[in-house]
Amino acid sequence: MQTWVIKVGGAVLNTEDAAMGLFTAIAELIKVQIDKQFVVVHGGGALVDKWLSEAGFATAKHQGLRISPKEQMPYIVGALAGTANKQLSGQAIKAGLKPVGTCLYEAGLIATQKLKALGQVGECEQGEASILPTLLELGRTPMVSSIGIGADGQLYNVNADEAAAAIAEQLNAELIYMTDVEAVLDANKQPLHQLSEQHIATLIEEGVIVGGMEVKVKTSLHAAQHLRRGVYISSWQKPENLIALVQGIHVGTKITP
Template sequence: MVDSGLQQAFAQDVVELWHAGLRPVVVHGGGPQISAMLDRLGLETRFEAGLRVTTPETMEVVRMVLTGRVQRELVGRINAHGPFALGMTGEDAHTLTAVRRSAWVNGSPVDIGLVGDIVEVNPSAVRLLLEQGHIPVISPVARGTDGQIYNVNADLAASALAVSLGAARLVVLTDVEGLYADWPHSTEVIERLTVAELDRLLPELASGMLPKMEGCLKAVRSGVRAAHVLDGRVPHALLNSLLGGNSPGTTVLPDNVAGDGRGAA
């Protein structure tokens, strides 16, 4: 989300949710901003299975852009409405702990460098901020069990944190309308599907949607009541979904709730 108007609308939505009695937690990415900075520095941008290949040099840029720019912009936009937001990273208070992961491409593991999988979440600092009436804004950088710092996909970090906090919902904003039923042959969006249906679809998904839907799958499978994938290009999509009852996009539900069948094998 790099458009300033959309950022402002998102910040307004988050504050409105807070005023409505919800306790939002924001986990942000920063892919376009990271890629732009890497390009300026003459460093390669490459993805495997939807995950950024992260060399030690790239990791320095990731950390700088996420915590020094994107997080500060989001905190500033939210705090334009009042003293709500506080920024932190997954490194802080050992909130997120990760191990190095590989990407799977055509059935084989591919080394993608300093990219981590979350293996432990310590939500105490986040809970403290929520109890104090704040809105945590979290950069998805995690410490490793080996002492290394890892780049973690924001959608997967949000999923792990949602489970640890016992969140009712996980909302993922993206730059498409939702999960397409037969991309690239059709732009029909799957409106609802269950964990079992998504599990069957996951190996066939386009790489860009893979981490998002993997995050939704893990969250709902672990107790989050619903996960929503919304088009972040639509102003106030977040507010309309959670408070307006209008949730275009794709919703992932537990297996004991009927999906729409289009995700079935």
């Protein structure tokens, strides 16, 4: 059985029927490709921004990572592990999947603080045994939010791209980042079909890859090196891209180790 980890950007919730289209594609793949199983990892940055703004908080980022003070965590956790997770689960059910919402602890990952200056921003370490293999054996589709829990009981906001990479490494799975752009773009806004470590370093140095895409590409490269295989970046706006990738057709950008 081949496992695919699909990271979905939270912006998918802002586009009507986008999540439904993506989950319908996964449901079709499960029917046709009986040797394939899927784990969905999601963020929800736009929803977090909305909730924090309505609560009177300013949002700040550092190198694409949301600074997460403790006083903001109830809103961040509620948005990601609560509303976004259940909205996506609802769309998955409608598409014919059998989702189970979890956070990173249940997925076998312990969160630790990344940098003190970032507040409750976490990074993943291997923790207790993951429930994901058992859920997959039961024919369920894990829907994993990027909220982590530390050994100290603290709640952490983990970058969803990093969370997806950690889960893919743990499951020895294929990894696809489904974002709001069809591929990583060059300086002329043209899609790049493949990126190596050297090419990535050059584009970051030249300021072509910045912000959230810089985090995504660096995380993709790190994952590709650990998985020893290509990692893909493509668009959730085209669910057919996911079908193509699972069937071995190259679309979007492939990050090579």
